[in-house]
Amino acid sequence: xxxxxxxxxxxxxxxxxxxxxxxxxxxxxxxxxxxxxxxxxxxxxxxxxxxxxxxxxxxxxxxxxxxxxxxxxxxxxxxxxxxxxxxxxxxxxxxxxxxxxxxxxxxxxxxxxxxxxxxxxxxxxxxxxxxxxxxxxxxxxxxxxxxxxxxxxxxxxxxxxxxxxxxxxxxxxxxxxxxxxxxxxxxxxxxxxxxxxxxxxxxxxxxxxxxxxxx
Amino acid sequence: xxxxxxxxxxxxxxxxxxxxxxxxxxxxxxxxxxxxxxxxxxxxxxxxxxxxxxxxxxxxxxxxxxxxxxxxxxxxxxxxxxxxxxxxxxxxxxxxxxxxxxxxxxxxxxxxxxxxxxxxxxxxxxxxxxxxxxxxxxxxxxxxxxxxxxxxxxxxxxxxxxxxxxxxxxxxxxxxxxxxxxxxxxxxxxxxxxxxxxxxxxxxxxxxxxxxxxx
DNA sequence: GTCTTAGTCCGTACAGTGTACGTTGTCAAG
DNA sequence: CTTGACAACGTACACTGTACGGACTAAGAC
Numbered sequence: 001x002x003x004x005x006x007x008x009x010x011x012x013x014x015x016x017x018x019x020x021x022x023x024x025x026x027x028x029x030x031x032x033x034x035x036x037x038x039x040x041x042x043x044x045x046x047x048x049x050x051x052x053x054x055x056x057x058x059x060x061x062x063x064x065x066x067x068x069x070x071x072x073x074x075x076x077x078x079x080x081x082x083x084x085x086x087x088x089x090x091x092x093x094x095x096x097x098x099x100x101x102x103x104x105x106x107x108x109x110x111x112x113x114x115x116x117x118x119x120x121x122x123x124x125x126x127x128x129x130x131x132x133x134x135x136x137x138x139x140x141x142x143x144x145x146x147x148x149x150x151x152x153x154x155x156x157x158x159x160x161x162x163x164x165x166x167x168x169x170x171x172x173x174x175x176x177x178x179x180x181x182x183x184x185x186x187x188x189x190x191x192x193x194x195x196x197x198x199x200x201x202x203x204x205x206x207x208x209x210x211x212x213x214x215x
Numbered sequence: 216x217x218x219x220x221x222x223x224x225x226x227x228x229x230x231x232x233x234x235x236x237x238x239x240x241x242x243x244x245x246x247x248x249x250x251x252x253x254x255x256x257x258x259x260x261x262x263x264x265x266x267x268x269x270x271x272x273x274x275x276x277x278x279x280x281x282x283x284x285x286x287x288x289x290x291x292x293x294x295x296x297x298x299x300x301x302x303x304x305x306x307x308x309x310x311x312x313x314x315x316x317x318x319x320x321x322x323x324x325x326x327x328x329x330x331x332x333x334x335x336x337x338x339x340x341x342x343x344x345x346x347x348x349x350x351x352x353x354x355x356x357x358x359x360x361x362x363x364x365x366x367x368x369x370x371x372x373x374x375x376x377x378x379x380x381x382x383x384x385x386x387x388x389x390x391x392x393x394x395x396x397x398x399x400x401x402x403x404x405x406x407x408x409x410x411x412x413x414x415x416x417x418x419x420x421x422x423x424x425x426x427x428x429x430x
Numbered sequence: 431g432t433c434t435t436a437g438t439c440c441g442t443a444c445a446g447t448g449t450a451c452g453t454t455g456t457c458a459a460g
Numbered sequence: 461c462t463t464g465a466c467a468a469c470g471t472a473c474a475c476t477g478t479a480c481g482g483a484c485t486a487a488g489a490c
Contacts, residue, residue, distance in 0.1 A: 011438080033476065046478080047439050055477065102321075105369040114391055114399055121398035135405055139366060140359075140418045147362025151354060154320040176329055183336035184329055190350055203355045203422075206429070210421040226467080248447065261449080262468050270448065 008042035013051050015041065017061045021097065024062065029099040034058075059103055064110030066100045069093045072119050079126035080208060083137070086120055087145050087204055094149045101149040130215055137211045144207055148200050166192060223257035228266050230256065232276045236312065239277065244314040249273075274318055279325030281315045284308045287334050294341035295423060298352075301335055302360050302419055309364045316364040345430055352426045359422055363415050381407060 009015050019041050024032050034055055038045045052058055070089050073082035094101045109117065120141070124134040155165050169192055173185045224230050234256050239247050249270055253260045267273055285308050288297035309316045324332065335356070339349040370380050384407055388400045 034478080035476080044440050046441080046480095049478070050438055105365050106317075106373070108373045108387070114396055117399045117402070118396045121402055125398055135402065136414050136418060138402065139363070139414065140421070143359055143362030143366060143418075144355075147358030147365070148354070150320050150362070151358060158321070158323045172323070181329055181333045183340055184332045187332070187336055187350065187353065199351050199354065203351060203358075206355070206425040207418075207422060210425045214421070249449080250447080259469050261451095261470080264449070265467055 068112035283327035
């Protein structure tokens with residue numbers, strides 16, 4: 001009746017989370033339901049609850065798995081370089097899993113994210129920054145990484161599945177008057193022209209430079 | 216049978232959105248459903264759909280209403296001061312409506328938000344910044360405002376309704392080893408000690424200063 | 431061997447969600 | 461008085477998360 005039980009991967013937390021991540025990568029977290037997840041794994045819904053408390057825990061485990069993908073900083077590197085590398089690597093992980101940035105802040109940090117925090121804070125503590133500035137820096141860098149990624153991916157949320165993002169942006173600027181909103185149109189146009197390449201690292205360096213100047 | 220129809224406010228977009236905002240302010244957006252919203256207004260669910268396309272439109276109108284609360288910058292002020300004021304006022308609006316920051320990036324900008332963008336971009340264009348730097352600045356400031364507010368309110372998402380945030384933070388640091396994660400514990404402890412007051416404006420100024428130094 | 435115990439899988443069921451559709455009431459223009 | 465519009469409503473459907481209880485299996489105790 002059911003598919004050969006031999007073919008399906010045995011059910012445990014790791015398998016569930018891995019499958020959930022793959023599903024979210026393909027269809028987004030909004031489309032992720034416990035039923036679809038179970039179907040994807042070849043099991044029935046309620047079987048998942050033998051390994052996982054509830055959906056919230058699945059989501060929590062998912063972001064922690066993403067955090068686990070972020071490589072720890074090279075201990076031999078300069079402290080500031082470590083902070084910078086951690087920021088860049090974190091951003092890359094969030095780009096790899098576009099749903100992760102939106103979840104990052106809503107989940108209590110799991111073990112991997114606590115490790116991530118520790119690396120980040122340790123690198124900052126090893127710089128010349130005073131403790132209060134290091135505290136500030138932690139949040140400033142975090143804000144930049146997550147906020148920038150979120151903003152970049154905001155379009156993906158708005159654009160209907162497999163819709164044309166550029167076309168949507170063009171229809172957006174077509175809908176507003178060039179007389180009252182000229183700067184807005186120019187701004188969106190700059191995005192369409194694509195000459196806003198790697199501003200992420202540029203602003204990151206700006207923030208880091210500013211922080212190291214503080215005391 | 217039904218409550219006196221005279222007492223209930225007549226149904227239109229504005230009434231629906233106002234009620235939705237009040238409800239979200241009190242119970243959060245997760246608890247907001249079309250049925251509860253209708254009940255709050257004294258109507259039945261489907262009546263809402265005579266005035267609103269779907270729930271997504273309600274959410275979209277809600278964030279635009281928040282954007283409309285943000286006062287336009289004083290045209291007599293210095294451009295940089297306008298940018299700064301806009302950032303601070305935006306943050307205040309997002310704090311007034313804690314659900315708004317999370318929705319801000321997921322909704323296509325409505326008229327009020329386009330106006331907000333225009334003010335922001337116009338003020339930046341009036342500074343000494345070159346156009347590419349002004350473009351950068353728009354995103355950098357936006358990231359800071361939204362990211363900072365989101366991060367600040369992340370706790371509110373994690374803490375169960377009317378739960379003790381401090382107690383949860385303490386149980387969090389109790390759960391991690393001081394030997395492997397000393398910096399993390401120290402960081403959370405600093406939050407509990409509350410000596411991290413108005414870092415928002417501090418980092419904002421840091422970013423603005425850095426941007427004005429660029430060219 | 432049998433009995434017990436723990437753990438996994440699954441079927442059923444329930445309350446709650448967004449919303450499509452059709453019916454009813456109301457009120458103004460012709 | 462009729463007609464047509466629009467707003468309010470009731471019902472219905474597909475879908476969500478998950479509580480509960482039963483069926484089955486595997487391991488260990490005697």
